[in-house]
Amino acid sequence: MYKIGFDNEKYLKLQSEKIMERINKFGGKLYLEFGGKLFDDFHASRVLPGFAPDSKIRMLTQLKDQAEIIIAVNSADIEKNKVRGDLGITYDLDVLRLIDAFRGFGLYVGSVVLTRYAPTQSVEVFKNKLEKLGIKVYRHYDIKNYPYDIEYIVSDEGYGKNDYIETERSLVVVTAPGPGSGKMATCLSQIYHEYKKGVKAGYAKFETFPIWNLPLSHPVNVAYEAATADLNDINMIDPFHLEAHGQTAVNYNRDVEIYPVLRAMFEGIMGECPYKSPTDMGVNMVGNCIVDDEAVREAANNEIIRRYYNALCQQRKGNMCEEEINKIKLLMNQSSINAKQRKCIQAALDRAVETDGPAAAIELCDGRIVTGKTSSLLGASSAVLINAVKVLAGIDKEIDIISHDVLEPVQRLKVENLGNHNPRLHTDEVLIALAITAASSEKAKQAMDCLKELKGAELHSSVILSPVDVATFRKLGINLTCEPVYQTKKLFHG
Numbered sequence: 192m193y194k195i196g197f198d199n200e201k202y203l204k205l206q207s208e209k210i211m212e213r214i215n216k217f218g219g220k221l222y223l224e225f226g227g228k229l230f231d232d233f234h235a236s237r238v239l240p241g242f243a244p245d246s247k248i249r250m251l252t253q254l255k256d257q258a259e260i261i262i263a264v265n266s267a268d269i270e271k272n273k274v275r276g277d278l279g280i281t282y283d284l285d286v287l288r289l290i291d292a293f294r295g296f297g298l299y300v301g302s303v304v305l306t307r308y309a310p311t312q313s314v315e316v317f318k319n320k321l322e323k324l325g326i327k328v329y330r331h332y333d334i335k336n337y338p339y340d341i342e343y344i345v346s347d348e349g350y351g352k353n354d355y356i357e358t359e360r361s362l363v364v365v366t367a368p369g370p371g372s373g374k375m376a377t378c379l380s381q382i383y384h385e386y387k388k389g390v391k392a393g394y395a396k397f398e399t400f401p402i403w404n405l406p407l408s409h410p411v412n413v414a415y416e417a418a419t420a421d422l423n424d425i426n427m428i429d430p431f432h433l434e435a436h437g438q439t440a441v442n443y444n445r446d447v448e449i450y451p452v453l454r455a456m457f458e459g460i461m462g463e464c465p466y467k468s469p470t471d472m473g474v475n476m477v478g479n480c481i482v483d484d485e486a487v488r489e490a491a492n493n494e495i496i497r498r499y500y501n502a503l504c505q506q507r508k509g510n511m512c513e514e515e516i517n518k519i520k521l522l523m524n525q526s527s528i529n530a531k532q533r534k535c536i537q538a539a540l541d542r543a544v545e546t547d548g549p550a551a552a553i554e555l556c557d558g559r560i561v562t563g564k565t566s567s568l569l570g571a572s573s574a575v576l577i578n579a580v581k582v583l584a585g586i587d588k589e590i591d592i593i594s595h596d597v598l599e600p601v602q603r604l605k606v607e608n609l610g611n612h613n614p615r616l617h618t619d620e621v622l623i624a625l626a627i628t629a630a631s632s633e634k635a636k637q638a639m640d641c642l643k644e645l646k647g648a649e650l651h652s653s654v655i656l657s658p659v660d661v662a663t664f665r666k667l668g669i670n671l672t673c674e675p676v677y678q679t680k681k682l683f684h685g
Contacts, residue, residue, distance in 0.1 A: 193556040193647040196486030197241035197477075205476040207253045210395075213474055214257070214361055217393025217465075220385065222378040223474075225366040226398035230292050235399050237670060238414050238491040239477065240647070247399075251364065252296050258362040259301040260293050262286055263372045266305050266314045275369055279658065283317050285368040290326065301363075302327040302356055306373030309333070329354035331373065331380055338376075338452050345459035350383040370422065379453075383460050393465065394457075396472045401426045403440045403470050404478040410491030410526060412441055417498040417522050420515040432468035440470040493649065493670070495523060496533050500672035504655055507675040535651040536672065538562055543653035549678050551575040553669070554649040555583065565615070568598060572652060572660045573621040579648070580625075583641035584634070592635045597624045618663040645669050654678040 214221040227235070229248050236244045243249070251258055268282045275285050290300050303321055305314065308330040321328050331353040334344055343349050356377075363381070365374045378394050385392040400415035412426050429442040431450055446469040453472075457464040466472050481487050499519045505511035523529065530536055538552035538560045546564040551571040553561050561582050563575025581588060598616065601624060605611040616624065622642075629635040646668030655673045656664075664671045 193240060194483060194486035194489075195241040196481060196483040196490065197239040198480045198482045199241055199243050199246055202242070202246060202476060202480040203250050203253065205479060206250045206474070209474045209476050210254060210362065210397075211257075213393065213395045218391045219361050220363075220390065220392040221361065222363045222365060222381055222392060222394050224374045224378050224394070224396045224398075225364050226374070226396065227400070229289075229366060232399065233665070234414075234418055234494070235477075237497075238411050238487065238494050239481070240486055240490045241482075242477075247397075248292075248296055248298075251298060254362055255296075255298050257360055258364055259299045259358060259360045261301055261356060261358075261363060261365045261377065262289055262303045263306050263365055263367045263374050263377045264303065265372045266308050266311070268369070268372070269305075269314050269317050270309070270311050272313075273369070282368040286321075287324075289366070289368065299360070300326070301358055302329055304329045304331055304354075304356060304373075304377055306331045306377060307333045327357070329356045331377060338449065338456070341452070341455045341459055345383060345456055350380040351387070353380045353384075355384040356381055375453075379456055379460070386460055394472070395474050397474050399475060399477055401441045401443055402478040403429075403442060403473060403475060405441065405481075407441050408526070410488045410495065413522050413526050414491040414494045414498070415443075417495045417519045420498070420502065420518045421511065423518075429468050429470045432470040435467035435471075440468070442469050446472075492526065492528050493533060495519070495526065495528055496530055497670060497672050499523060499530070500651075500675070503675035504673050507655065507677075533649060533651065533672070534560060535649050539651040539653050540674070549652070549654045551650060551652040553579050553645075553651075555579065556644065556647050568602075568615065569621060570615045570617065570660075571654075572656055572664075573616050573618050575650070576618055576645075576663075577621060577625070577638075579645060580638040580641045583644050584637040586634055586638060590634065592628065592632065592638050593621070593624050594628045594632070594635075597627050617657060617659045619659055622663070642667060 210223065231244050232247060233244050236242045264282055264286055273282045274280065275282065280288065286303060293300050303326055305318060305328065318328050334349050337344060365377050367374050382392050382394055401412040405412055407426055407428060416424060416426055425444040426441055427444055427447060429440045429447055432438060432440040450469040454464040502511050502516045502519055506516060535552040535554040539550050539562065542550035542552060542562040542564060548565040549571045550565065551563045553575050555561065559582065561575060561579045563571045563578050565571045566574065577592065578588065581592060586592060601616060601620060602614040606614050625635055625639055629639045648669050650664060650669050650671045652673045655675065655677050661671060
């Protein structure tokens with residue numbers, strides 16, 4: 192059952208206060224490295240039930256009079272058309288999406304910085320495109336022997352060679368489409384330039400995970416390791432924090448390993464390092480806003496299982512190696528987690544055996560299990576979606592809530608006009624058909640009204656679903672896993 196474990200309003204208040212406190216500490220100018228996803232942090236909302244996916248951007252809007260945004264993007268990611276996995280769009284398009292989204296919240300986007308800049312054709316095309324749209328673009332260069340040759344880095348030939356990004360406000364948020372975009376280097380480069388100009392400025396880091404004041408073995412922190420198996424991040428006790436403060440704090444290996452280098456950089460720029468540990472750099476208040484630890488633990492364990500199945504499917508698609516899967520397996524074993532804890536999995540597999548075809552099962556937020564099978568009219572994912580809203584609306588399973596007068600023309604359109612070989616309706620198509628029927632059917636309307644109750648439900652499919660179905664379930668807030676098998680033996684799966 193879905194239980195709230197996180198106080199989102201408390202989080203918004205505490206987090207904005209913490210950031211303002213850090214701005215004041217540095218005399219009124221702070222470069223804030225913003226890690227993770229700003230608008231759609233679905234991982235956080237899954238492991239911290241009650242955390243709104245847009246919590247971080249809502250928190251920033253409370254500071255919008257003081258804040259401006261710099262978006263950093265690695266030039267190499269533009270060159271190789273790197274795709275953001277959760278959205279399926281390239282990083283250059285995501286930069287535009289981010290700018291629109293920030294502006295939609297009333298936040299000021301000051302500029303885009305191309306990190307590790309190289310004037311390749313695709314990078315120059317992107318740069319020119321941004322400038323024609325009225326967006327300021329700056330260039331930061333690859334620095335020889337970065338990040339270890341401190342003397343060279345903190346010099347006019349290192350950070351000094353980078354463009355100085357003109358900023359106007361006291362809080363400068365540096366964010367990016369994804370990891371490896373150079374957010375931290377952008378912040379440090381700016382601080383170097385600020386000090387050269389006689390302007391005091393500080394740095395802080397805002398990353399949600401791992402949560403520094405939860406135990407190392409807490410499922411929320413373990414779920415973070417599972418989510419970053421491809422990056423090989425490892426949670427660990429921050430030894431610098433323990434030595435400086437006598438307090439146990441959790442951080443991850445990359446931050447701990449790079450801290451001595453960062454400390455030396457700060458000393459080279461500021462004369463001294465303002466932080467005694469990598470954990471000190473952070474401003475994360477998430478751990479202070481958990482109100483039901485049991486609910487959060489259960490949600491995080493479910494997320495670890497989901498990450499495991501996602502990894503298996505990515506391996507089936509050729510996008511993940513065995514080592515990453517083995518890491519998640521090890522995390523599951525260490526946490527005494529197994530797939531049987533996810534009830535919809537066995538229900539879907541049993542239904543597939545029973546019907547000798549693809550099947551799906553959904554565990555509703557009240558614990559009830561609903562299944563769906565493949566038919567000539569609907570795929571299993573569409574069937575389970577319709578069956579679920581019928582159960583929630585109290586409609587008898589034998590009653591058709593979508594008119595055949597609506598379904599049949601859609602099937603004909605797909606096959607006869609759009610060239611589809613499969614007449615079965617995808618989830619988005621069946622929802623449109625349900626919406627049309629709801630205009631003249633009270634039962635269809637009742638079912639439509641229950642769609643919002645699916646948020647937080649758990650779904651498993653006996654086969655890998657199409658991107659269309661995956662996107663539909665994501666939009667509905669349904670947590671999906673799939674068996675790592677395709678429905679057909681074709682080589683191409685669109």
